[in-house]
Amino acid sequence: MTTTLDMTATDLRAVNTTLQAAAKAQANEAYVITNPRGSHAMACGLDGPLNVTIKGSTGYYCAGMNKEATVTVEGSAGPGVAENMMSGIVTIEGDASQYAGATGHGGLLNIKGNASSRCGISMKGIDIVVHGNIGHMSAFMAQKGNLVVLGDAGDALGDSLYEARLFVRGSVKSLGADCIEKEMRPEHIETLKVLLEKAGADAKPEEFKRYGSARKLYNFNIDHADEY
Amino acid sequence: MCGIVGLFLKKDDLRPKLGDMLTDMLITMTDRGPDSAGIAIYGDAAEGSTKITVQSKAPETEFDGLEAALSAALDAPVTVTVVDTHAVLVVPEDKAAEAIAVLEDKGLRIMGSGASMEIYKEVGLPKDVAARFNLRAMGGSHGIGHTRMATESAVTTMGAHPFSTAEDQCLVHNGSLSNHNQMRRKLAKKGVFTRSENDTEVGAAYISSRIADGATLGEALEGTIDDLDGFFTFVTGTKNGFGVVRDPIACKPAVMAETEDYVAFASEYRAFADLPGIETAKVWEPEPATVYFWER
Incomplete structure (x- = not known):
C-alpha cells in the first residue's frame, strides 16, 4: 500500500514524524510526498526500511542520516543531501547541490544529474555514483567508500584524501594535494561493475580511471622531523 | 546568511506581475534574512x-x-x-x-x-517591508531583492540591500568581502565614493567604476573574481540586464531557473516554488567563478 502525503496540507514536521515512525515500525511501506516545494530536511533521520518518493525538488539536508530506507527525489536536491547517511539508497533524479553525501558512512547515493562542489566531502564508507559531473573540492579528506563519476570532476579532486576510492570516466580539472591516479586492478573493475549496475548507470568499468591517496600527507614522514 | 532573489522577464506579458512574483520569492527567503529587506525594480x-x-x-x-x-x-x-x-x-x-x-x-x-530603476529597502521582516511599499503592485521588466541577516555592518536602512552606486545599476550580495576597506580606499582615489560602511556597497561601487571605465557588465562581473576577496554570490541589475557571479569557493548557495518567459535566481529552490512553469523549467546551480548575464 502506498500512502501519499501532500505538503500543501501536511507540514514538514508532520511528514517527517510520520515517515520516521513508519521506518521505525520496520513495515517497509511506500510513501509518496507531493508538493515538497524545496523544503529543508525532508525524509531525514529515517531509521528502518521504508520506500519514500518525493515528487519534486528538495532543499537543504534531504534524507540526512538515512538508515536502511530508500529515498527517491524526483527533482533536484539542495545542499547536504544524504549527509551522514548510514545505509539504504538515496536517488536524486536531477542535480544535487554542494556537499552531497558528506561524511556518509554507508549505503548508496545515486545522483542521476550533476553534483556541485564538495561532493562526498569526508565520506566514511558511503558509495556515491554521479551520472553527470561533480564540482570542485569533491572527496576532500574522504576516508572510505567509493565515489564514481560518469562525467567530469572539477578542481582539487580528492584533496587530502585518505582511503576512499575515486573513479572518474571523464576529465579531472585538477587533483588535490596527495591525490594521484592509480592503477585499475581486477578488484577495482569488479567493485565498479557492481556499483554501476546497482546505480543503473550506462557505463563500462574499463572506461574509468582510478584516483586515490598517495599516502604522503597523512603519515608522518620522519625525514621531515627537522621541519618542526 | 542572507537571501537573494532575482527575476528577469524575457516577455512583456508578465510585466504587471513582476512585483507580485518577486514579493513571494522575497518572503520565502525570510528565514535567511529577517533583519531587513529590499528590492530594486526596473519599471517604465x-x-x-x-x-x-x-x-x-x-x-x-x-x-x-x-x-x-x-x-x-x-x-x-x-x-x-x-x-x-x-x-x-x-x-x-x-x-x-x-x-x-x-x-x-x-x-x-x-x-x-x-x-527606470526604483529601490525600496527598510529594516524589518520581508513581509512587512513588502507590505509597506506595496511591492506586489509594482510592474517592470526585471528586479532583484534581498533579505538580510547582517554580519558586516549595522542593521540600518542604509545597510540594507540592494546597493546602487550608479544610474540604473544595483547589487545584492550573499556573503562577506574581506578586502572591502582596501578596495574602498582604491576606489576613493579614483573619485568613487560609497555612502555606507557596508562591504557590499564597495562591491557595487567596484562594478560601477569598471562599467564607467568602459567595461561591459560581463567584464565588470568577471573582474570581481580577481579583484574582490571573500565570499560572494552577487546578483546585479542594470537598465537592460541582469547578471550573476559567485566566488571560486562558492559556499554561498545559488540556484537558477529559466523558461521561455523568465530567468530567475534565488538562494534556494524554495523561492521558485510559485513561479509559473517551474515544473518544466531548466533548473541549475550556477558554476563557481563563472559569469552569467542576460541583456535585452
Missing part, C-alpha cells in the same frame, strides 16, 4: 527623465512640500510620489545631478537613481 522609463528614489527618517515632514521646493530649486517640473518612508522623484534628465545634490543637502538619503 519616462523619456528624458530620471527617477530618484530617496528615503527619509521623517517622511511626514521631510516629504511635505518637497515637490514645490525641488521644482523651485531646479527651475524645472518635478513630480514626487511618496511610498511610505521612500519617495520617487521624477526630474528632467539633465537636472538629475543637481537634484541629488539638493536632496542630499536636505538630509534625504539617496537609494538610487536612473531612467
Whole structure:
C-alpha cells in the first residue's frame, strides 16, 4: 500500500514524524510526498526500511542520516543531501547541490544529474555514483567508500584524501594535494561493475580511471622531523 | 546568511506581475534574512527623465512640500510620489545631478537613481517591508531583492540591500568581502565614493567604476573574481540586464531557473516554488567563478 502525503496540507514536521515512525515500525511501506516545494530536511533521520518518493525538488539536508530506507527525489536536491547517511539508497533524479553525501558512512547515493562542489566531502564508507559531473573540492579528506563519476570532476579532486576510492570516466580539472591516479586492478573493475549496475548507470568499468591517496600527507614522514 | 532573489522577464506579458512574483520569492527567503529587506525594480522609463528614489527618517515632514521646493530649486517640473518612508522623484534628465545634490543637502538619503530603476529597502521582516511599499503592485521588466541577516555592518536602512552606486545599476550580495576597506580606499582615489560602511556597497561601487571605465557588465562581473576577496554570490541589475557571479569557493548557495518567459535566481529552490512553469523549467546551480548575464 502506498500512502501519499501532500505538503500543501501536511507540514514538514508532520511528514517527517510520520515517515520516521513508519521506518521505525520496520513495515517497509511506500510513501509518496507531493508538493515538497524545496523544503529543508525532508525524509531525514529515517531509521528502518521504508520506500519514500518525493515528487519534486528538495532543499537543504534531504534524507540526512538515512538508515536502511530508500529515498527517491524526483527533482533536484539542495545542499547536504544524504549527509551522514548510514545505509539504504538515496536517488536524486536531477542535480544535487554542494556537499552531497558528506561524511556518509554507508549505503548508496545515486545522483542521476550533476553534483556541485564538495561532493562526498569526508565520506566514511558511503558509495556515491554521479551520472553527470561533480564540482570542485569533491572527496576532500574522504576516508572510505567509493565515489564514481560518469562525467567530469572539477578542481582539487580528492584533496587530502585518505582511503576512499575515486573513479572518474571523464576529465579531472585538477587533483588535490596527495591525490594521484592509480592503477585499475581486477578488484577495482569488479567493485565498479557492481556499483554501476546497482546505480543503473550506462557505463563500462574499463572506461574509468582510478584516483586515490598517495599516502604522503597523512603519515608522518620522519625525514621531515627537522621541519618542526 | 542572507537571501537573494532575482527575476528577469524575457516577455512583456508578465510585466504587471513582476512585483507580485518577486514579493513571494522575497518572503520565502525570510528565514535567511529577517533583519531587513529590499528590492530594486526596473519599471517604465519616462523619456528624458530620471527617477530618484530617496528615503527619509521623517517622511511626514521631510516629504511635505518637497515637490514645490525641488521644482523651485531646479527651475524645472518635478513630480514626487511618496511610498511610505521612500519617495520617487521624477526630474528632467539633465537636472538629475543637481537634484541629488539638493536632496542630499536636505538630509534625504539617496537609494538610487536612473531612467527606470526604483529601490525600496527598510529594516524589518520581508513581509512587512513588502507590505509597506506595496511591492506586489509594482510592474517592470526585471528586479532583484534581498533579505538580510547582517554580519558586516549595522542593521540600518542604509545597510540594507540592494546597493546602487550608479544610474540604473544595483547589487545584492550573499556573503562577506574581506578586502572591502582596501578596495574602498582604491576606489576613493579614483573619485568613487560609497555612502555606507557596508562591504557590499564597495562591491557595487567596484562594478560601477569598471562599467564607467568602459567595461561591459560581463567584464565588470568577471573582474570581481580577481579583484574582490571573500565570499560572494552577487546578483546585479542594470537598465537592460541582469547578471550573476559567485566566488571560486562558492559556499554561498545559488540556484537558477529559466523558461521561455523568465530567468530567475534565488538562494534556494524554495523561492521558485510559485513561479509559473517551474515544473518544466531548466533548473541549475550556477558554476563557481563563472559569469552569467542576460541583456535585452
